[in-house]
Amino acid sequence: MTHTFLNRRSILAAAGLALPGLALLSKAAQAQDAQPPAGPFLYKSGDGQEVDAERGYFEAPEDRRIPGSRRIRIGYVRFASTAKNPGPPIIYLAGGPGGSGVRTAMGPRFPIFMALREVADVIALDQRGVGLSASIPDRATTTPYPAMTHAGVTAWYREEMQKAWIDWSRAGVAMTGYNTEQNADDIEDLRRHLGVDKVNLWGISYGTHLALSVLKRHPNSIGRVALASLEGQDQTVKRPAHIDMFLDRVDRLMGQDPAVRAAIPNMPALMRRVHERLEADPATVTFAGENGPVDVKVGGFGVQLLASALVANPPQLSMLPKIYLALDAGKTDTLASIIPPPHRYFGISGMPEAMDMASGISPARLALIEKEAKTAVLGDAFNLPMPHLLGAIPGVDLGEDFRKPIRIETPALLVAGSLDGRTPLEEQAEVIAQFQNKSQILVENAGHNVFEAHPEVQTQLVRFFDEAAVNDAKLTLPPPTFAIT
Numbered sequence: 001m002t003h004t005f006l007n008r009r010s011i012l013a014a015a016g017l018a019l020p021g022l023a024l025l026s027k028a029a030q031a032q033d034a035q036p037p038a039g040p041f042l043y044k045s046g047d048g049q050e051v052d053a054e055r056g057y058f059e060a061p062e063d064r065r066i067p068g069s070r071r072i073r074i075g076y077v078r079f080a081s082t083a084k085n086p087g088p089p090i091i092y093l094a095g096g097p098g099g100s101g102v103r104t105a106m107g108p109r110f111p112i113f114m115a116l117r118e119v120a121d122v123i124a125l126d127q128r129g130v131g132l133s134a135s136i137p138d139r140a141t142t143t144p145y146p147a148m149t150h151a152g153v154t155a156w157y158r159e160e161m162q163k164a165w166i167d168w169s170r171a172g173v174a175m176t177g178y179n180t181e182q183n184a185d186d187i188e189d190l191r192r193h194l195g196v197d198k199v200n201l202w203g204i205s206y207g208t209h210l211a212l213s214v215l216k217r218h219p220n221s222i223g224r225v226a227l228a229s230l231e232g233q234d235q236t237v238k239r240p241a242h243i244d245m246f247l248d249r250v251d252r253l254m255g256q257d258p259a260v261r262a263a264i265p266n267m268p269a270l271m272r273r274v275h276e277r278l279e280a281d282p283a284t285v286t287f288a289g290e291n292g293p294v295d296v297k298v299g300g301f302g303v304q305l306l307a308s309a310l311v312a313n314p315p316q317l318s319m320l321p322k323i324y325l326a327l328d329a330g331k332t333d334t335l336a337s338i339i340p341p342p343h344r345y346f347g348i349s350g351m352p353e354a355m356d357m358a359s360g361i362s363p364a365r366l367a368l369i370e371k372e373a374k375t376a377v378l379g380d381a382f383n384l385p386m387p388h389l390l391g392a393i394p395g396v397d398l399g400e401d402f403r404k405p406i407r408i409e410t411p412a413l414l415v416a417g418s419l420d421g422r423t424p425l426e427e428q429a430e431v432i433a434q435f436q437n438k439s440q441i442l443v444e445n446a447g448h449n450v451f452e453a454h455p456e457v458q459t460q461l462v463r464f465f466d467e468a469a470v471n472d473a474k475l476t477l478p479p480p481t482f483a484i485t
Contacts, residue, residue, distance in 0.1 A: 005070050035075060035132055043077060045110040054078045058184050058193040060128070062135065068242075069350030070172060074186055076131025077102050079113055079122045087120040088198045088223045090465055091187065094395070095205030095229070098352035100131035106479040107219030108452040115458055120200070121467045127210070128186055129178050129351030136178075136350035137171055139164060145294070145342040147282055148302030150379070156346070157385055161442060164348040178351050179358030179398055185215035191221050191442075198223040204451060205229045205423060208431070209236070209359065216406050228415035228450050229423045230431040234403040236359040237369055237383045240376030243311075244424040247377055250317065250419070254482050263484045264321055268377050271307065271320075274327045275300030276377075279400045283332035287341040297340050298335055303327065305382035306339055313447030314480040348416055356386050361395040367391075379423055405434050412438040413464040417446030417479060419480070439470040445477040 036055060043053035056076055061069040078089075092113070094101045101124040105113045116122045126132040142160055146152035168175050187210075191199045200223045203211045207233040213221060250268040254260045264270055279300030287294045306323075309317040326334045339345075361369070366387060373380040380387065412435045416428055432438070441460060446453035451461070454475045464470045 011326050033071065035134075043079070043105070046106040046480075047110075049110065050302050051079065051114065054080070055132070055226055056193075057132070058188050060182075061177070062128075063079055063174040064185060065176075066174055069177065072135040073133065074128055074190070075102070075126050076190070077105065077124045077132075079105075079117055079124070081119065081121045082117045082476070083119060087380060087467070088196060088200050089121040089123050089194055090116055090200045090202050091123045091125055091190065093125065093187075093201060093207030093210050094202030095203075095207050096129075096130075097127070097206045097210075098130060098349060098356035099127075099206070101125045101127070102131050102217050108449070110390060112451060112458050112461060115462050116202070116465060118462055122174070123190070123194075123199075125139050125187075125190065127183055127351075129349075129354075136168060136173055136175075139167055139348070141343070141347045143346075145296050146481075147287070147297035147299060148303040148305070149279060149282055149297070149299035150353060150381075152297075152299070153301060153305075153384070154388045157388055159387055160348050161353055161385075161392050162349065163408055168350060173350075175350065175354055175393075176396060178354035179396070180210055180213045181217065181358075181398060181402065183210055183218050183355070186216045188218045188221055191218075197221075201225040201227070202461070202465075205448065206355075206477075209233070212406070212408075212431075213402070213432075215410060217354050219410065224411040224413075224465065224467075226413040226464055228414070229420055229448050230414065230416070230428040232424055232427070232431040232434075233359075233405060233430070235367055235423075235427055236356055237361045237365065237386045238424070238427055239365075239369055240378065240380065240382065242424045243378055243382050244372075244376050245426055246421050247271070248425045250320075250421075253479055254321065254370065256479075257473060257482060260321055260482045260484055263325060267321065269326050270328060271377050274324055275304055275377075278303055278327070278332070283335070285332060285335045285339070287336055287339075290343050294342055298332070301381050302339070303335075303381070304378045305334060305384060306335075308378055308384075311448050314419050314445060316479040317421065317447065318405065318420065318482050320482070322485065325484060353385055353389060354393075354396065355391060358396050358398050360399075361387055361390070362403050373403050380438040403470070405430075406433040408435045409437055410435075411464075413441070413460065413470055414438055415441045415443070415450050416444060416450065417450035417453060418444045419446060420448045420450065422448040439464070439472055441470075441473045441475065443475045443477060445479045446475075451456055 042050050044050050057073045059071045062072050063069045092101045094104050105124040113122050146156035201211045208227040247268050282297040282299035285298045443454050460470050
């Protein structure tokens with residue numbers, strides 16, 4: 001059995017729409033004693049390509065703030081450089097939190113990993129608690145499953161997280177060590193393990209959130225950074241108003257297709273209507289469970305969760321009109337073919353939830369988000385598991401100093417997609433302002449997975465890490481074709 005997490009990322013992953021870096025991990029990969037050995041091996045990509053690689057590990061305290069904390073193994077895969085004089089190793093920081101760098105390299109980003117070997121060794125890192133670095137025991141999920149309403153999901157999530165935290169703590173796991181500062185210090189330990197003066201960082205989404213912490217804590221160890229789909233220090237929870245702005249842009253794009261406009265005069269209005277009706281009167285949806293059919297009540301909040309995942313990238317975004325037209329017509333059985341069976345997303349993994357809770361949210365931003373969520377199209381579903389888990393585990397928040405912006409002099413290449421509904425451009429603009437020595441690439445009509453969206457991005461990544469000049473650029477892809485039938 002595989003498992004994911006009950007949030008916007010899990011619906012994507014479990015539905016087979018997983019973002020690279022968010023690939024599911026089997027139970028067998030959860031235990032450190034099941035880790036494959038260090039040393040050379042033949043790495044195989046998802047499409048069958050093979051390349052020589054090296055698997056490696058280093059040890060780190062689970063929580064450096066606790067004297068005598070148990071030591072955990074952090075794993076990675078190194079792709080050796082083909083250059084005569086390689087530059088600083090390039091460390092890939094996966095998104096999520098909870099994404100596996102090793103699994104990401106198997107997917108659509110595999111050609112980029114290979115191309116970057118022209119410049120330096122490329123390190124696919126599995127962050128603490130994930131994949132080769134799995135250190136949190138798997139556990140059974142409590143059933144019965146809750147109704148997928150705001151109240152049902154929030155209550156289930158908080159209770160399940162509290163029970164899981166107790167179970168893991170009794171098993172000797174220092175759950176307080178699963179935060180972005182400890183994760184950032186792992187990068188410094190990896191640099192020392194590799195025996196180099198500096199490393200370069202290549203990251204996306206949560207990986208950029210992690211990179212910002214590395215730049216704050218270990219600035220002299222980093223040569224340059226290439227980051228996409230930026231998530232700032234105080235942006236674990238996205239502003240609902242920014243998501244509404246994104247949906248308004250999508251609605252205007254839909255308006256360019258006469259057939260779509262005739263079917264849907266206003267997409268946000270249609271979405272609100274469906275959410276309100278289903279939250280007031282949830283539909284009973286029958287899913288194919290592990291042991292036979294399972295009935296789950298799906299309210300508007302459940303549909304908001306689904307939409308929160310689908311807006312990340314254009315191929316899934318294009319499905320929204322068709323889905324909402326069906327739901328507006330009362331065809332709620334269509335959800336059974338879109339939302340995966342509950343055993344695939346009702347679960348607590350540990351690392352991603354702990355990371356999100358620790359990164360937290362500033363009081364001022366929380367107040368703003370709570371206000372905006374009351375009227376936003378996707379409410380606060382977009383941000384699950386935060387702020388829903390706030391206060392569920394006392395004392396884990398890293399505090400305001402962690403969330404403060406910093407002035408960054410490190411050379412940076414910043415890449416964004418105009419149709420990224422996961423980290424909207426309005427959010428990214430706040431992060432970009434921190435970089436003083438930057439080049440920017442905007443890919444029109446690309447989404448959250450922007451690195452592989454346009455071939456020129458790969459070319460510019462190689463140039464950037466080879467320390468060649470990279471100019472600001474705007475690249476263009478065709479807009480999505482929205483489905484209504």
